[in-house]
Amino acid sequence: MTEPPTQQESRTQFNEDWAATVIGLVLLVLVIVGVIPPGLIP
Amino acid sequence: MTRTQASVRTNGVLGVVLGVVVVLVLGAATRFLEKNVPVWFEGDIAKAVEYPVYAIVLGLIGNAILTATGWRERLEGGFRTEFFIKTGLVLLGASINLKVIVTAAGPAIIQGILLISSVFLFTWWLAGRLGLDDRLRALLSAAVSICGVSAAIAAAGAVQARKEQLAYTASLVIAFALPSIFLVPWLASVLGLTDEVAGAWIGGNIDTTAAVTAAGALVGEDALAVASIVKVTQNALIGIVVIALTAWFAFKVERTPGARAPGIGEFWTRFPKFVLGFVAASVIATWYLGTVSGAEGKEVIAVANDLRVWFLILAFVSIGLEFRAGSLREAGWRPVAVFASAAVLNLVLALGLALLLFSGFTV
Numbered sequence: 448m449t450e451p452p453t454q455q456e457s458r459t460q461f462n463e464d465w466a467a468t469v470i471g472l473v474l475l476v477l478v479i480v481g482v483i484p485p486g487l488i489p
Numbered sequence: 490m491t492r493t494q495a496s497v498r499t500n501g502v503l504g505v506v507l508g509v510v511v512v513l514v515l516g517a518a519t520r521f522l523e524k525n526v527p528v529w530f531e532g533d534i535a536k537a538v539e540y541p542v543y544a545i546v547l548g549l550i551g552n553a554i555l556t557a558t559g560w561r562e563r564l565e566g567g568f569r570t571e572f573f574i575k576t577g578l579v580l581l582g583a584s585i586n587l588k589v590i591v592t593a594a595g596p597a598i599i600q601g602i603l604l605i606s607s608v609f610l611f612t613w614w615l616a617g618r619l620g621l622d623d624r625l626r627a628l629l630s631a632a633v634s635i636c637g638v639s640a641a642i643a644a645a646g647a648v649q650a651r652k653e654q655l656a657y658t659a660s661l662v663i664a665f666a667l668p669s670i671f672l673v674p675w676l677a678s679v680l681g682l683t684d685e686v687a688g689a690w691i692g693g694n695i696d697t698t699a700a701v702t703a704a705g706a707l708v709g710e711d712a713l714a715v716a717s718i719v720k721v722t723q724n725a726l727i728g729i730v731v732i733a734l735t736a737w738f739a740f741k742v743e744r745t746p747g748a749r750a751p752g753i754g755e756f757w758t759r760f761p762k763f764v765l766g767f768v769a770a771s772v773i774a775t776w777y778l779g780t781v782s783g784a785e786g787k788e789v790i791a792v793a794n795d796l797r798v799w800f801l802i803l804a805f806v807s808i809g810l811e812f813r814a815g816s817l818r819e820a821g822w823r824p825v826a827v828f829a830s831a832a833v834l835n836l837v838l839a840l841g842l843a844l845l846l847f848s849g850f851t852v
Contacts, residue, residue, distance in 0.1 A: 463572045468766030471579025471800075475770050478792045479777050485788050488795035489520060 501566060508567015515551050515806040516799065519544040541670060541703035544802045548809015555810070570807035571639055574699040575763035577800030578717060581702075582770030583793040585714050586778075589852055590771050593715060596689075596846035597722040604693050604838055605726060608634035612831040619823045623742050624650040627734055628658040629824060633831040636724050637662040637697025643727055643759055647734040648742075657820045660813045661828050666700035667812070673836075674707045682843075688712035689847040692719025693839035696832075699804045706801065711852040721767050728759040 477483045522543045555561035582590075609630045616626040624645075631644035641658040644650070673694060677687035688711065691704045698720050705716035732755055774793070778786040817825070 463569065464575060464762040467572050467575030467763045468579055468769075471576045471582075471763070471766050472769055472773070474576075474796055475580060475583050475773060475793055478789060478796070479773070483792055483796070485792050488792060488799065489517075 504563045505566035508564035509569070510567070511551060511555075511564055512567060512569075512573075512803050512806050512810065515547045515810075516544070516802045518547055519802050519806065520799075522547075539707055540798065540802055541706055541805050544805035545667065545670070545703070545809045548806040549812065550809075551806070552810045552812060561810075565811070568807040568810045570699055570804050570811055573800050573804035573807060574702065575761075575766075577702065577797050577804060578698070578721065579763055579766035579770050580793055580797035580800060581713070581717055582767040583774035584710075584790055584797070585718070585771050585852075587768075587771045587775040589714065590718055590768065593718045593847075593850065594722065596850070597692075597719045598726075600689065600693050600719060600839075600842045600846050601723045601726050603842060604835065605634045605723065605730065607838060608831055608835045609730065611834055612827060615830055616824075616827045619827060621823060621827065622654075623738075624648045625654050625658070625824065627738070628654055629661070629827055629831070631727075631730060631734070632658050632662050633696055633828055633835060635696075635727050635730060636720065637666065637700070639698065639724070639761065640696075640727055640730070643731045644734055647731045647759075648738045653819075656813070657817070657824070659811075660817050661824065662697050663808060663812050664814070664817060665828060665832055666695055666697045667808070669695045669832075670700050670703045670707070674704050674712075677708060677712075683848075684709050684711040685715050685850045685852060686843050686847050688715030688717075689719050689843035689850075690840050692716035692723070693843060694836050696835075697808075698724065699801075699808050702801055703805055703808075714852050715847065715850070717767075721764050724761045725764045727761060728756045731759045732756055 474483070519540055523540045526538065526543075552561065555564060612630040612633050613626055616629055621629070627644050627648045628641050628650050632638070632641040634640075638659045641655060641662065645655045645658075673691050674687065677690060682690065687708050688705055691708070691712065692701050692715065695701045695704055701716050701720045702713065705713035708716075735755065774790060778790070781789075
């Protein structure tokens with residue numbers, strides 16, 4: 448018999464969702480306040 | 490913790506770190522090729538090949554090399570397509586005026602509801618006619634009608650599908666998405682569609698979110714904006730479908746005694762939170778652009794766009810690295826026939842709805 452998807456997998460999926468949201472918004476704020484200036488991103 | 494467990498965990502963490510390094514190196518190579526190939530080779534073709542193409546091809550080449558050398562499974566924890574694409578989409582929100590999102594939301598919701606319900610029910614019906622297992626039916630229907638791999642993962646949790654069914658569905662999604670990335674933009678050009686209609690078609694038709702952004706980017710910025718809004722709307726509707734699946738399997742398929750109907754808490758748990766980040770980024774950028782001069786605002790948002798392109802490149806590289814042809818061969822022809830039929834229906838319906846709902850739309 449094969450096993451169903453684990454809770455761990457579901458949790459990883461949801462954590463990734465929040466991580467993407469937080470990191471995306473933090474990067475945007477850093478760009479707006481000038482911590483990441485024009486020309487820095489290759 | 491035993492010594493063996495500690496060793497496995499160390500290998501796991503190291504594997505993820507090395508996997509991310511591989512993705513970053515291939516991402517840097519993509520950026521390098523994107524900038525230099527048009528300089529090395531004169532002509533329209535070299536200029537027309539854009540970063541999604543280099544990223545996916547390099548990902549597939551990396552996949553072949555890592556598979557041949559036996560490193561792929563050890564490093565696959567670092568191939569985070571979903572994380573990279575969602576971060577890229579949050580950053581994409583910064584380049585879309587809030588007014589565009591609000592204006593497009595109405596048609597996008599109508600398109601999403603009509604497409605998801607008709608393609609889901611058709612796939613469910615056809616898979617039943619061909620005698621597929623109910624759980625695989627649910628996974629295939631969710632994947633082809635909503636948003637590919639992430640919908641399949643959410644549906645797998647709702648119906649307690651087996652791991653190999655999920656792996657198989659994910660491979661099927663990517664196998665169909667890869668040619669669509671090039672085919673749909675080409676068809677849109679042949680049919681002479683506006684960028685907005687092409688974007689709505691791409692967002693409604695192509696399953697997986699990463700492939701939607703790749704195809705949208707090939708058509709242009711306006712198409713990418715509309716395609717993303719349409720796809721993000723479909724992502725937001727996933728919670729409703731998952732609740733319906735959970736209830737259906739509990740009450741009709743498994744008839745679990747004393748099963749409770751899923752409530753609003755379940756909807757919030759399943760809701761893709763990056764959708765909130767996408768809208769929040771648009772709100773922040775729209776507010777910011779109202780407080781500074783046009784030139785300054787443009788320069789700053791261009792930096793956010795550069796970061797967005799990086800995350801999209803990492804997602805496209807990961808698509809290539811994650812693709813597994815092996816599990817497709819194991820499952821036989823019937824699920825492929827179901828998926829292909831549903832994809833054709835999706836293609837035609839999404840084109841009709843895009844023409845109907847987005848013909849007069851401008852970004």
